[in-house]
Every structure is written in C-alpha cells, then in structure tokens.
Amino acid sequence: MTMWLTPWTARRVMVRNIAPFIGRTIPLLGVIILSADVSQIIFCTIRDYNAIARGDDKIW
Numbered sequence: 001m002t003m004w005l006t007p008w009t010a011r012r013v014m015v016r017n018i019a020p021f022i023g024r025t026i027p028l029l030g031v032i033i034l035s036a037d038v039s040q041i042i043f044c045t046i047r048d049y050n051a052i053a054r055g056d057d058k059i060w
Contacts, residue, residue: 015021050058 013024046059050060
C-alpha cells in the first residue's frame with residue numbers, strides 16, 4: 001500500500017547537520033511548487049477556454 005508523503009503528514013525529525021535537513025526539505029518544497037503550478041495551469045486553461053467558448057459549452 002502506497003503511503004503519500006505531504007508536508008503536513010511528514011515525520012519531523014531533529015537532525016544535527018544541515019545536509020539531512022536540506023535533503024528532506026527540498027522534496028517537500030517540490031510538492032508544494034508542483035501543486036501550485038498545476039492549479040495555476042488548470043485555472044488559466046479554464047479561463048481561456050471560457051473566453052473562447054459560447055453558450056452552454058462553458059465550464060462553470
């Protein structure tokens with residue numbers, strides 16, 4: 001069973017060196033950036049489609 005790791009469910013561990021902290025933080029930041037990019041792409045795509053579509057073809 002796959003367990004998804006998100007910034008809110010990630011296990012927080014104290015580390016002595018900066019390298020393990022950076023190694024654990026960068027992937028979590030990537031998830032945040034990726035989700036922001038996907039939501040922006042979806043929003044802009046729907047907005048542009050609705051500007052082109054007519055009548056009942058519009059989304060929302």
